[in-house]
Amino acid sequence: MLLDFSSLSKFRAEISRIGDSAFHGNTSLFIEDIINKKTPYKVFAVIREEKAAGFLILSTVLDEAEILEVAVSEKSRKCRIGSELMEEVFEWCAKNGILRIFLEVRESNFPARMYYKKYGFAENGLRKNYYRDPVENAVLMSKKM
Numbered sequence: 001m002l003l004d005f006s007s008l009s010k011f012r013a014e015i016s017r018i019g020d021s022a023f024h025g026n027t028s029l030f031i032e033d034i035i036n037k038k039t040p041y042k043v044f045a046v047i048r049e050e051k052a053a054g055f056l057i058l059s060t061v062l063d064e065a066e067i068l069e070v071a072v073s074e075k076s077r078k079c080r081i082g083s084e085l086m087e088e089v090f091e092w093c094a095k096n097g098i099l100r101i102f103l104e105v106r107e108s109n110f111p112a113r114m115y116y117k118k119y120g121f122a123e124n125g126l127r128k129n130y131y132r133d134p135v136e137n138a139v140l141m142s143k144k145m
């Protein structure tokens with residue numbers, strides 16, 4: 001589901017915990033920006049038994065979108081939660097006039113690269129030494145809606 005302001009506040013701690021363990025603390029900062037600075041990112045989440053099991057943060061500008069983060073809690077991976085998130089995002093993008101979705105991913109992140117490929121993203125560039133801790137190339141991917 002696309003979280004509104006009050007459900008984002010409700011699931012904030014769980015989403016931050018899932019994201020921060022995958023992305024070294026960036027998720028809390030994104031959520032803080034949304035809540036405190038009203039940055040218009042969209043946060044999608046899959047809720048299981050009243051708890052967030054995974055989330056995806058999307059940034060949009062006109063008819064383009066960028067996936068800033070997507071993560072599923074470690075114990076729930078490979079159970080189609082990532083798939084559910086991506087399907088919801090595609091539906092939202094189709095309804096909201098988004099023509100292309102972009103993202104970047106660590107070169108060594110095989111599960112994520114497989115995940116994006118399964119959902120029709122093509123690899124179309126490399127940003128050398130883009131990531132820190134550890135330094136690594138970013139693979140640029142995009143999908144035409």
Ligand SMILES: CC(C)(COP(=O)(O)OP(=O)(O)OC[C@H]1O[C@@H](n2cnc3c(N)ncnc32)[C@H](O)[C@@H]1OP(=O)(O)O)[C@@H](O)C(=O)NCCC(=O)NCCS
Nearest residue numbers: 022070071072077078079080081082083111112114115118
């Ligand atoms: C990438 C991620 C979000 C996928 O979520 P998930 O709920 O486990 O994914 P699903 O169960 O819906 O799987 C969908 C597809 O992703 C791919 N996939 C997921 N995990 C995989 C793995 N460990 N190895 C290879 N492919 C994998 C497969 O193509 C899979 O389809 P299949 O089951 O038909 O083979 C999850 O692994 C994750 O949270 N990773 C850590 C955070 C991260 O790396 N995010 C992306 C950073 S850019």
